[in-house]
Amino acid sequence: MTGDPATRDDASAEIIDGKAVGEDIVASVRAQTEALRAASNVTPGLAVVLVGADPASQVYVRNKSVKAEACGFKSEQHTMPADMSEADLLDLVGRLNADPSIHGILVQLPLPDHIDETRVLRAIDPRKDVDGFHPINVGLLSTGALEEALVPCTPAGCHLLLKRRFGADLSGRNALVIGRSNIVGKPMAQLLLSESCTVTVAHSRTRDLPALCRSMDIVVAAVGRPEMVRGDWIGPGAVAIDVGINRIDAPEKGPGKARLVGDVCFDEAVGHAAAITPVPGGIGPMTIAMLMANTLTAACRAAGVDDPRF
Numbered sequence: 001m002t003g004d005p006a007t008r009d010d011a012s013a014e015i016i017d018g019k020a021v022g023e024d025i026v027a028s029v030r031a032q033t034e035a036l037r038a039a040s041n042v043t044p045g046l047a048v049v050l051v052g053a054d055p056a057s058q059v060y061v062r063n064k065s066v067k068a069e070a071c072g073f074k075s076e077q078h079t080m081p082a083d084m085s086e087a088d089l090l091d092l093v094g095r096l097n098a099d100p101s102i103h104g105i106l107v108q109l110p111l112p113d114h115i116d117e118t119r120v121l122r123a124i125d126p127r128k129d130v131d132g133f134h135p136i137n138v139g140l141l142s143t144g145a146l147e148e149a150l151v152p153c154t155p156a157g158c159h160l161l162l163k164r165r166f167g168a169d170l171s172g173r174n175a176l177v178i179g180r181s182n183i184v185g186k187p188m189a190q191l192l193l194s195e196s197c198t199v200t201v202a203h204s205r206t207r208d209l210p211a212l213c214r215s216m217d218i219v220v221a222a223v224g225r226p227e228m229v230r231g232d233w234i235g236p237g238a239v240a241i242d243v244g245i246n247r248i249d250a251p252e253k254g255p256g257k258a259r260l261v262g263d264v265c266f267d268e269a270v271g272h273a274a275a276i277t278p279v280p281g282g283i284g285p286m287t288i289a290m291l292m293a294n295t296l297t298a299a300c301r302a303a304g305v306d307d308p309r310f
């Protein structure tokens with residue numbers, strides 16, 4: 001990413017290339033994995049658990065396993081029948097918790113209705129919880145103990161892009177997080193707070209969101225509503241981070257065709273923002289890269305060496 005918004009002379013936003021940054025992170029994970037192996041004889045291990053045969057989940061899980069192998073990790077995929085019992089899944093999680101060659105455990109969501117998602121996520125050893133969903137990790141993040149926490153991958157990816165865009169110091173910036181989910185909105189707000197941003201969290205009951213948005217230096221949109229954030233909501237000089245991945249009909253591409261759009265109307269916002277992440281090619285590739293980063297972090301901590309740096 002290049003270009004200081006203060007000196008740009010065009011009216012078009014810098015497009016933040018999450019794919020390139022994600023590849024850079026993965027290359028760094030691979031190099032630091034090699035260094036860990038040389039120094040401590042430890043190979044990071046990632047176990048991904050898929051229950052059932054949801055086609056989208058199958059693709060996500062395969063991508064995670066392929067990326068883990070590209071990082072030089074030990075990679076395990078456990079594909080279980082949709083009718084497996086909750087007790088059997090808890091048993092599997094228990095075995096992975098006890099396996100010293102596994103440093104990261106990811107149970108792909110959603111789980112079938114007969115399985116209590118919360119119970120399963122809480123059964124994962126927090127030190128191996130590379131999704132960062134366990135209440136221990138939520139608590140560590142919210143108390144600012146980032147050196148101990150595992151942080152959810154999507155907000156961690158947004159955070160890293162913002163740091164690269166603005167440099168190390170985000171302090172004092174006005175940041176708006178649109179969406180209050182446990183997976184993105186809340187941890188994103190915590191990360192921005194830990195950077196001493198002034199943070200506002202907007203949601204479905206927020207009044208006059210467009211005006212609120214216009215006063216911000218940073219807008220992170222994570223609501224899952226296609227193109228909800230219009231271009232003129234983004235103030236000049238602001239950075240828009242678009243977490244949404246929404247599939248919408250695209251009759252212009254042919255009958256029955258679809259395309260992906262974010263929560264921000266990209267075509268409009270590109271004429272307003274200083275910088276913006278596209279969809280696809282923005283936050284999506286960062287999420288999987290941060291999963292690899294979290295797995296390496298968990299392995300380094302288990303080996304008693306310093307956290308990797310990104």
Ligand code: GUN
Nearest residue numbers: 106107108109110131153
């Ligand atoms: N399903 C969709 N996104 C995710 C994710 O980030 N983690 C897990 N475990 N399941 C998901």
